[in-house]
Amino acid sequence: xxxxxxxxxxxxxxxxxxxxxxxxxxxxxxxxxxxxxxxxxxxxxxxxxxxxxxxxxxxxxxxxxxxxxxxxxxxxxxxxxxxxxx
Amino acid sequence: xxxxxxxxxxxxxxxxxxxxxxxxxxxxxxxxxxxxxxxxxxxxxxxxxxxxxxxxxxxxxxxxxxxxxxxxxxxxxxxxxxxxxxxxxxxxxxxxxxxxxxxxxxxxxxxxxxxxxxxxxxxxxxxxxxxxxxxxxxxxxxx
Numbered sequence: 023x024x025x026x027x028x029x030x031x032x033x034x035x036x037x038x039x040x041x042x043x044x045x046x047x048x049x050x051x052x053x054x055x056x057x058x059x060x061x062x063x064x065x066x067x068x069x070x071x072x073x074x075x076x077x078x079x080x081x082x083x084x085x086x087x088x089x090x091x092x093x094x095x096x097x098x099x100x101x102x103x104x105x106x107x108x
Numbered sequence: 109x110x111x112x113x114x115x116x117x118x119x120x121x122x123x124x125x126x127x128x129x130x131x132x133x134x135x136x137x138x139x140x141x142x143x144x145x146x147x148x149x150x151x152x153x154x155x156x157x158x159x160x161x162x163x164x165x166x167x168x169x170x171x172x173x174x175x176x177x178x179x180x181x182x183x184x185x186x187x188x189x190x191x192x193x194x195x196x197x198x199x200x201x202x203x204x205x206x207x208x209x210x211x212x213x214x215x216x217x218x219x220x221x222x223x224x225x226x227x228x229x230x231x232x233x234x235x236x237x238x239x240x241x242x243x244x245x246x247x248x249x250x251x
Contacts, residue, residue, distance in 0.1 A: 040161055040233035041244045077247075079231075084166035086229075100163065106245040107160070107167075107191060107232025108144050108203050108223060 034058065034093055036068055039102035042078070055095040062089040064099050077104050109187070110171045112162060114194040119143045119204040126188055126206075136185040136208040140215035142223050148198035150245070156237045160193045160202070163231040167191075174225040178207075181221065182214040189222065191232065224251055 033052045043049050051068060058064045061080045080087055081100040093099060109126060123141065130136075148155055175187050185208040192202050205222050209215040227248045234245040 037163070039163055039231065040235070081163075081166060081231075084163070084169055100166070102163070102231060103233065103244065104247050105227070105229065105231050106234045106248050107162070107230050108227040108248065 032056075032095060034064060034095070035098045036064060037098060037100040039100065041103050042101050055093075055097075058093055060089065060093060061087060061091050061099060064093055065089070065101065074101075075103075078102070079104065109189070110168060110175065111190045112164075112167060113190060113192055116196070116200055117190055117192070117204075119190070119201050122190060122204060123188070123206055127208075130186065130208075132185050132208075136210060138209050138212040138215035140207045140209075140212070140219040142203075142205040142219050143201055144203040144223075146196050146198050146200050146202055150236060153236075153238050155198065156239065157195060157197050158237065159195050159235045161233045161235070162191075162193050167231050170230045171226065174222055174229065177225070178218045178222050182209065182218045184209045184214060184218055187218070187222065189226070191226075191230075193232070220251075227251070 032055055034055050035050060035052055037050050038046050053064065053067050058067055061082065065074050079102050080089060082091060082093065082097050146158055171189055178184065178187065188204065188206040190204040192200070196202065205219055207215045207219040207222065209218065236243055236245060
């Protein structure tokens with residue numbers, strides 16, 4: 023259960039899928055909410071400034087968003103490679 | 109009906125069972141069905157097995173959105189999506205899309221639309237197991 027579910031809305035929960043999950047070595051992590059204002063800044067923090075592949079997709083609370091989209095306390099931000107279902 | 113399965117399914121039996129429970133019998137004149145199955149080859153390599161991952165919650169949400177959009181675009185009687193996750197073997201069904209409508213044009217067009225939207229929007233990922241090692245599928249093949 024993430025901190026948002028516990029009512030401690032002081033963090034942003036980050037989810038990673040597929041190759042990105044393997045790259046980071048973990049499926050999720052948490053950052054302080056006041057350290058990032060948008061999705062790009064969330065990425066910069068979790069990746070220690072490593073550039074993002076241009077085809078990486080982003081979502082906030084399970085909706086696709088652009089990198090410039092604002093983030094706030096309690097958000098679930100997800101990063102993943104192009105989808106390959108079907 | 110939308111269902112994400114972590115075990116194998118028989119698409120023909122699923123269709124039969126689902127259609128038998130229709131309350132709209134006699135209202136549809138067309139049923140379009142697409143079944144996607146696992147190939148044992150990709151990009152020139154033999155593929156031994158595959159693992160499918162999804163973003164639980166977001167995947168279901170997007171499949172629902174796709175169905176809602178299809179119902180706005182076309183007059184449909186009913187729709188069905190079943191998609192596998194977990195470990196699969198060659199020839200195993202991966203996805204079933206079925207559309208029921210009064211006339212064939214809507215069923216054909218909507219089933220194609222649902223599949224293409226699923227492939228480009230629904231967060232699923234495939235990892236292939238080769239003779240030596242494994243790799244993530246980087247992108248879907250053009251429709």
